[in-house]
Amino acid sequence: MTRHVFYRLTVIVGLAVALACSTQRAFAQTDAAPPLPKTDVVVWHVPAFDALPDDENGRLARYGRSIIEATYAHIGPDVANPAARYAGNNLACANCHLRAGLKKFGLPLIGASADYPAYSARSGTVSSLFDRVNQCLKRSMNGQPMREEDRPMQAILAYLDVLSTNIPADATITGAGAGAMPELDRAADPSRGAIVYARNCADCHRRDGLGVRRNAVLPEMGYAVPPLWGPDSFNDGAGTARLITLANFVHDNMPNGTSWIAPTLNPDDAWDVAAFVLSQPRPQLAGIERDFPDLLLKPVDAPYPPYADRFPVEQHRFGPFAPIRADIARLKETRGEIPNPNIR
Template sequence: MAEIGRWRACGAALLLAAALSGPLAMAQSEPAVRDVVVWDVPALDQLPDDDFGRLARYGRSVVEATYAHIGPAVTDEAARFAGNNLACASCHLEAGLKKFGLPLVAASADYPAYSTRSGEVASLFDRVNQCMRRSLNGRPMPEDFRPMRAILAYLEVLSTNVPHDAAIAGAAAGRMPELDRAADRARGAQVYARECADCHRRDGLGVRRNETLPQMGYAVPPLWGDDSFNDGAGLARLITLANFVHDNMPNGTSWVAPTLTPPDAWDVAAFVASQPRPRLAGLERDFPDLLLKPVDAPYGPFADGFSQEQHRFGPFAPIRAEIARLKAERGAIDNPNAR
């Protein structure tokens, strides 16, 4: 494992040097086509019973039951870094081991990397803390805090056999055909009542394991409300949420045999995305180059002239076309709030 760590460090240093030599060029060019590798994930329970093995296994526990380790109701007040009682595995299904369930298998291999959201080169530590601030609606953890070190160790193990220049099969949440219309929230409410409410409840607030002990987390996570992810999270974006729903929901669904049609998934995702949730201050400073902002970012400012409503619910093809035109004409457009 020490050799793996040295190899990772060497690869990370080379990537960081490349990123620092030309981050703007990296940001504005199309992503390079990468070899796709099959999964080859080491068995965590077969790691040696040494400091690293124990730390990585603890990291799996933190990912699976985040609320019990760093949630807002844990006994140690100094450890309350998460602002809700979700788990990392609420979004990264099967502790990051489900294809098209926002897997974590290549996370360690993907960083450091240029972040269009921050305009800087981000480490994996930085990326985990972005999840802390957004999906877990909390605050950043220090790098030497044991749960943070444990998460990083777990992610390192998952990426052991993923080269830095490769992608994994089953990455992210998949990609289904987009609609040529705006996603329909009213129709989505009907899909939600039919397909989702039995598990997530009609009010979308999920099912706690114990109503009097929030540190025990959720048997079924909330989709909106005060204890859900905030409006800066990845799942607050329609494209990510709709694909995630299509490939994974209702619970037990696989991308191999989706339950929902693509229009149903788009519409129910729009309904969920339109519901109230915590707000993250400072979102207007995201994406220093506004032409690198995702077309479905649900908050401004925007450089393309389209409304916030269309950025939230589509259709997205006209936005992409205008952004392509602006890139060709101007290259970049500075976000006035970024500094």
């Protein structure tokens, strides 16, 4: 992917402290030389989008920012042009990638362009950034893939390229992902989580979890507060449908306005309320049983079978995860890999 480089008028998006959560990359080694040490990017220098040149690349990147911030208005299921209806719900990418991908531990998009191509355990192939965006459309947006030449896709890729302007290809960024709380030594408790939800979340997301629309009769205007479950939410194949991701996201970012530096919820509450949210109904992704050709590479909290280990679905959904990890480590040592039986 060509890097669109802009040298002037950068803004410092944030400062990090010692806690680091690195974006993982998986590239096959072509020789036996040891990998070079990676640069740890603590301060994010992001070009000022409104100061980008008024040329095709600048306009495309700003259009991409708009799609990330208001996905429903550009490619949502109710936009006027049926051919542009790639998203299957009225969420925005920024509902998960907070501040349009600029918030530390809010699933940031900084560095995404520098991270790809990368090996995807879910598909068993090397994926491009284009492939990764389409996976988000298919899962988090419960929609359908775009072609690489489609202008909205080109705009999203241009936006991501600008975010990575000052991120070296061999770097890791401080603040990637959603954080990494200590895990529970018990199963997360959806019943207890319901109490946490009523106390901390229901005022914004509603007691029914269906969010708050900007206009009840114009769904293409999206949500002031996104739904957490129900037909217009992310499906069961999304990354946020996994407990570890969602619990850490909640801990570091919720209620809205919370910073990872000073969380509102304690870890137990975050684990349990995430379990409650994920216990609620949501769209089902067809063909999800074919994810992860090598089952030993499947995340321990993937909430759907098949699995390589002996643990039930309920434990994969809510934990505890340490026994599962131990079993996976043993199987990797003795078996090497376990093919997914649903892939022929």
